[in-house]
Every structure is written in C-alpha cells, then in structure tokens.
Amino acid sequence: MTNNDEQFIAIGRRTISMELEAVQKLLDRVDSDFARACQVMLACSGRIIVVGMGKSGHIARKIAATLASTGTPSFFVHPGEASHGDMGMITAEDAVLALSNSGETSEVVTLLPLLKRMGTPLVSMTGNPESSLARAANAHVNTGVDKEACPLDLAPTSSTTTALVMGDALAIALLEARGFTAEDFAFSHPGGSLGKRLLLKVKDVMHSGRRIPEVTQGTKISEALLEMTHKGLGMTSIVDKERKVVGIFTDGDLRRALDKGVNLRKTDIDDVMTSHCKTISPDILAAEALKIMDDRKINALICVDADDQPVGAINMHDLLKAGVV
Structure with a gap:
C-alpha cells in the first residue's frame, strides 16, 4: 500500500x-x-x-x-x-x-x-x-x-x-x-487567440478616417492636446502641407515637455514631437504591430499608405481588445 x-x-x-x-x-x-x-x-x-x-x-x-x-x-x-x-x-x-x-x-x-x-x-x-x-x-x-x-x-x-x-x-x-505555414494553421484555428494573432491585420482593428488623430506642422501644443483628447488614443500624428507624416506626439512626449517647462500655448508641436517616427502599413499582421511596439517600448503606431499619408492609427489597447496580446 x-x-x-x-x-x-x-x-x-x-x-x-x-x-x-x-x-x-x-x-x-x-x-x-x-x-x-x-x-x-x-x-x-x-x-x-x-x-x-x-x-x-x-x-x-x-x-x-x-x-x-x-x-x-x-x-x-x-x-x-x-x-x-x-x-x-x-x-x-x-x-x-x-x-x-x-x-x-x-x-x-x-x-x-x-x-x-x-x-x-x-x-x-x-x-x-x-x-x-x-x-x-x-x-x-x-x-x-x-x-x-x-x-x-x-x-x-x-x-x-x-x-x-x-x-x-x-x-x-x-x-x-x-x-x-503559420497562416494555414490559423485558418484551421480561426476562433481562438492563436487564429487572431495569425490572421488579424492592422487594418482590421485600426482607427481610420475621422478617427485618426492628426495635426499639421506649426500647430501649438495646446491645440494638439485637444486633438489627442478628442480622439482618445494618447497620441497624434503630425503632417506637413502634403499630408505626409513627419512625426508623432504622445503622452510621453507631453510629460517630457512639461518636465522642461515648455509653454504649451506658445510652443509649436514641431519643437517637441518625435520626428522620423516608426510607421507601419495597414496590411501587416496585428501581431507584427504588437512586436514592433514591444521592441520599441511604445504604445501607439501610425499607419500610412505608399505616400506616407496617415490612413489609420492603432494603440496597445486596440490590440488587447482584439485579443492579439
């Protein structure tokens, strides 16, 4: 026994x-x-x-x-x-x-x-x-x-x-x-989180059209903050006269600007934005967007077309909500 x-x-x-x-x-x-x-x-x-x-x-x-x-x-x-x-x-x-x-x-x-x-x-x-x-x-x-x-x-x-x-x-x-392939495997498992990770594309979950946070160069920081608050993504894209993305301004950039004592009503967004920011195509997998965010320690990305014009925006919360994370 x-x-x-x-x-x-x-x-x-x-x-x-x-x-x-x-x-x-x-x-x-x-x-x-x-x-x-x-x-x-x-x-x-x-x-x-x-x-x-x-x-x-x-x-x-x-x-x-x-x-x-x-x-x-x-x-x-x-x-x-x-x-x-x-x-x-x-x-x-x-x-x-x-x-x-x-x-x-x-x-x-x-x-x-x-x-x-x-x-x-x-x-x-x-x-x-x-x-x-x-x-x-x-x-x-x-x-x-x-x-x-x-x-x-x-x-x-x-x-x-x-x-x-x-x-x-x-x-x-x-x-x-x-x-x-991994994509073939996902077609056999469409209902679970694995299928979402392997099949879901950025364009399926990104914010598009009027939901894209966007301001032009020369905009004051205070006005950019209103755009960020209205769109609710914790960031805004900055575009030039041809509407090409030239930078991004995030909550993190705001904190750094406040630490430096920047005047939010008088300072242009160009002076505090992150230039040459990472952008992505809306056709990549959402899982790829997640890896980019993880690797770069960022929480949001701007999606652009072939002309570098914004066609969407996505943040970590969108990926969490979609079950990609």
Missing part, C-alpha cells in the same frame, strides 16, 4: 522515467519504414482515416485531430462501428492509419480484407512487426515497448505514449513536406 508523499513522488518519477526511456528508443525506429509511412500518407488524395480500439482509439482520435490541424485532412473512425455501417466513410482515395499495440485487435483486423478489396492504402502502428496488422500494411511503424509503466505490465501506459509521440512525428513530417 502507498500512503505517503515520498512514495507517491518516487512512483511518479519512476513512471515518467520508464516512459522517457520508451520514447527515447523511438529515435532508432524513425527509419526507412517511417519514411515509407510518410510517403503513403502524403500520396493520399483523400483523407487519412485513423482507427483504433480502446486506449489506442483515444490516441488515434488525437492523432487524427493533429493531422487535420496541420494540413493533412483526417478523421477518426471507430473500427467496431466500421463493421456496422461506417465503412461507408472510407474510400479508395483515402489511406488508413491503424493503431493496435498487439497488432491483433479483432475489430481492426476484421477490416483488413475490406480495405484490401477497396484498394485503400494501409499504414499500421503496432508494437509487433510480425502481427497480422503489420504484415497486411503497406507501411508499418513500430511503437513497441519492453515494458508498460504500469507495475502489473498490463495497463497501456508507455505503449500509448510512444504511439502518441510517433503520431506527432508523422504529422509534423507531413506538415513540413506540404509546406504548411
């Missing part, structure tokens, strides 16, 4: 150590068989159908989800349900990735003649290269372990971990082979 903290810690560390050792041994199995499995899956013109029973089924679901989110269309089919109608979800254009630690799981093996008849390519992932499933496959990936982390050597532990890791290795190999 285990009932004290030291024993719990020892068991936890032993389990992790055993699983680490099992994963480490996978390195030698990423070989020509692994490459063949990648080629079969890459050549598939349909979807990758991942199947597995029990704990292998849980791992298979995760692998299918990882494949689908990294550029390889995929979904999970329960092998038991496949024998009762769901085989109709699999076509000759698809490829099947079948998981079974023993390689003899009856519900999975039952599907083999049907897949052969349909001409559907099969990749197997088992712990037994001599099993029925491994021998029937077009490509086999060995994920076998010497011993489960379970002290009874019964509960799937190390074996499910190695299958999960190998599934990730397949998915990432295919991702790189397909030239899958």
Whole structure:
C-alpha cells in the first residue's frame, strides 16, 4: 500500500522515467519504414482515416485531430462501428492509419480484407512487426515497448505514449513536406487567440478616417492636446502641407515637455514631437504591430499608405481588445 508523499513522488518519477526511456528508443525506429509511412500518407488524395480500439482509439482520435490541424485532412473512425455501417466513410482515395499495440485487435483486423478489396492504402502502428496488422500494411511503424509503466505490465501506459509521440512525428513530417505555414494553421484555428494573432491585420482593428488623430506642422501644443483628447488614443500624428507624416506626439512626449517647462500655448508641436517616427502599413499582421511596439517600448503606431499619408492609427489597447496580446 502507498500512503505517503515520498512514495507517491518516487512512483511518479519512476513512471515518467520508464516512459522517457520508451520514447527515447523511438529515435532508432524513425527509419526507412517511417519514411515509407510518410510517403503513403502524403500520396493520399483523400483523407487519412485513423482507427483504433480502446486506449489506442483515444490516441488515434488525437492523432487524427493533429493531422487535420496541420494540413493533412483526417478523421477518426471507430473500427467496431466500421463493421456496422461506417465503412461507408472510407474510400479508395483515402489511406488508413491503424493503431493496435498487439497488432491483433479483432475489430481492426476484421477490416483488413475490406480495405484490401477497396484498394485503400494501409499504414499500421503496432508494437509487433510480425502481427497480422503489420504484415497486411503497406507501411508499418513500430511503437513497441519492453515494458508498460504500469507495475502489473498490463495497463497501456508507455505503449500509448510512444504511439502518441510517433503520431506527432508523422504529422509534423507531413506538415513540413506540404509546406504548411503559420497562416494555414490559423485558418484551421480561426476562433481562438492563436487564429487572431495569425490572421488579424492592422487594418482590421485600426482607427481610420475621422478617427485618426492628426495635426499639421506649426500647430501649438495646446491645440494638439485637444486633438489627442478628442480622439482618445494618447497620441497624434503630425503632417506637413502634403499630408505626409513627419512625426508623432504622445503622452510621453507631453510629460517630457512639461518636465522642461515648455509653454504649451506658445510652443509649436514641431519643437517637441518625435520626428522620423516608426510607421507601419495597414496590411501587416496585428501581431507584427504588437512586436514592433514591444521592441520599441511604445504604445501607439501610425499607419500610412505608399505616400506616407496617415490612413489609420492603432494603440496597445486596440490590440488587447482584439485579443492579439
């Protein structure tokens, strides 16, 4: 019986150590068989159908989800349900990735003649290269372990971990082979903060039109402050006669001017503005704008067109509100 903290810690560390050792041994199995499995899956013109029973089924679901989110269309089919109608979800254009630690799981093996008849390519992932499933496959990936982390050597532990890791290795190999990009990934994850970071552009969140804070050269500081207060972005752009941006005036510039005792009603904005300020295109990603702000330790940016005329303004609060930060 285990009932004290030291024993719990020892068991936890032993389990992790055993699983680490099992994963480490996978390195030698990423070989020509692994490459063949990648080629079969890459050549598939349909979807990758991942199947597995029990704990292998849980791992298979995760692998299918990882494949689908990294550029390889995929979904999970329960092998038991496949024998009762769901085989109709699999076509000759698809490829099947079948998981079974023993390689003899009856519900999975039952599907083999049907897949052969349909001409559907099969990749197997088992712990037994001599099993029925491994021998029937077009490509086999060995994920076998010497011993489960379970002290009874019964509960799937190390074996499910190695299958999960190998599934990730397949998915990432295919991702790189397909030239899958961060933007492609974002299209698969449009609802979360990751999608916003990768898809949202500055023009989607910037203040534009009459909402752009803007004053001309020669404007007194007091008048510029009224513009800043009215637009509420904590800054204003300064433009010349051709409406090209020549500088920016921010809350920070105001504090520095006050420290110097500058007369706000008599001093031109030109004397206290930040000249040659950083500007951005409205077509860049909002995440890029965030990085620029972080790198330069600033809180606002002016967006300009090809003629350096202001077309928008954005501050850190806008990025926070949009969920980019």
